[in-house]
Amino acid sequence: EEKRWVLSDFEVGKPLGRGKFGHVYLAREKRSNQIVALKVLFKSQLKQSQVEHQLRREVEIQSHLRHPNILRLYGYFYDQTRVYLILEYAAKGELYKELTRCKHFSERRSATYIASLARALIYLHGKHVIHRDIKPENLLIGVQGELKIADFGWSVHTFNRRRTMCGTLDYLPPEMVEKTEHDYHVDIWSLGILCYEFLYGVPPFEAKEHSETYRRIVKVDLKFPLKPFVSPAAKDLISQMLVKNSAHRLPLHKVLEHPWIVQNADPSGVYRG
Numbered sequence: 001e002e003k004r005w006v007l008s009d010f011e012v013g014k015p016l017g018r019g020k021f022g023h024v025y026l027a028r029e030k031r032s033n034q035i036v037a038l039k040v041l042f043k044s045q046l047k048q049s050q051v052e053h054q055l056r057r058e059v060e061i062q063s064h065l066r067h068p069n070i071l072r073l074y075g076y077f078y079d080q081t082r083v084y085l086i087l088e089y090a091a092k093g094e095l096y097k098e099l100t101r102c103k104h105f106s107e108r109r110s111a112t113y114i115a116s117l118a119r120a121l122i123y124l125h126g127k128h129v130i131h132r133d134i135k136p137e138n139l140l141i142g143v144q145g146e147l148k149i150a151d152f153g154w155s156v157h158t159f160n161r162r163r164t165m166c167g168t169l170d171y172l173p174p175e176m177v178e179k180t181e182h183d184y185h186v187d188i189w190s191l192g193i194l195c196y197e198f199l200y201g202v203p204p205f206e207a208k209e210h211s212e213t214y215r216r217i218v219k220v221d222l223k224f225p226l227k228p229f230v231s232p233a234a235k236d237l238i239s240q241m242l243v244k245n246s247a248h249r250l251p252l253h254k255v256l257e258h259p260w261i262v263q264n265a266d267p268s269g270v271y272r273g
């Protein structure tokens with residue numbers, strides 16, 4: 001595990017995509033012939049945006065996670081100018097491109113994905129990790145069609161926060177004792193947004209201006225278009241997740257028991273079309 005990787009350990013192939021601060025390439029680890037995705041980030045850009053600590057946290061968190069719907073991080077290394085993350089290769093690419101191509105997903109496909117994500121989030125929250133950035137752009141599709149949560153750049157260990165919270169509660173002002181804005185309920189809200197976007201092809205509070213989107217979110221101005229047709233059960237689940245009071249959002253284990261999920265999600269967690 002403590003192997004010190006170097007770039008020459010890999011034969012770097014075609015670029016797979018790009019994201020914040022860098023690109024990701026198909027690569028083959030020469031000794032094992034293992035195919036991986038090599039994410040290359042530029043130190044200059046990381047420094048400029050002061051996200052080095054975030055990247056360290058991403059590596060620390062993702063390297064310890066083991067779940068079929070969470071992209072593995074096998075290791076990392078760096079050189080003078082770049083940081084390299086050795087990631088699991090998701091062979092069917094980016095979910096958002098598939099969603100754009102299909103316009104919107106069927107209820108079976110959507111429910112199968114939402115169930116996988118709920119299971120992955122239950123696992124994450126069990127480890128005191130909240131992702132905080134669950135959206136189509138951060139979801140990849142594995143070779144069997146299974147969903148993989150990628151890019152833990154914004155995830156945090158609630159543990160640390162709770163430790164500071166648990167220390168000396170007495171001296172904390174009310175607003176600090178109040179829910180930290182990032183408790184794990186944020187991921188349930190994001191799952192509701194994702195469910196809506198899978199079924200309708202657009203997120204529920206989309207608007208031309210950011211200020212309008214903000215207003216619609218805080219008001220939870222949830223509207224269900226007449227087209228495409230979406231079952232009342234699906235709308236019921238979405239309505240139970242997109243609730244302003246975070247404590248009243250449907251808990252993740254209840255999401256898995258919801259009739260729409262039970263009736264539509266493929267038990268294997270894989271959508272085979």
Ligand SMILES: CC[C@@H](NC(=O)c1cc2[nH]nc(NC(=O)c3ccc(N4CCN(C)CC4)cc3)c2s1)c1ccccc1
Pocket residue numbers: 016017018019020021022023024037039040087088089090091092093094137138139140150151
């Ligand atoms: C989620 C963004 C994040 N990405 C990762 O970490 C990523 C990690 C990771 N592992 N495997 C990937 N696979 C692909 O990117 C991929 C893309 C297209 C593919 N196909 C094209 C169409 N064809 C018909 C089928 C095959 C197949 C695999 C990616 S992306 C990121 C963040 C910052 C910088 C770079 C990348």
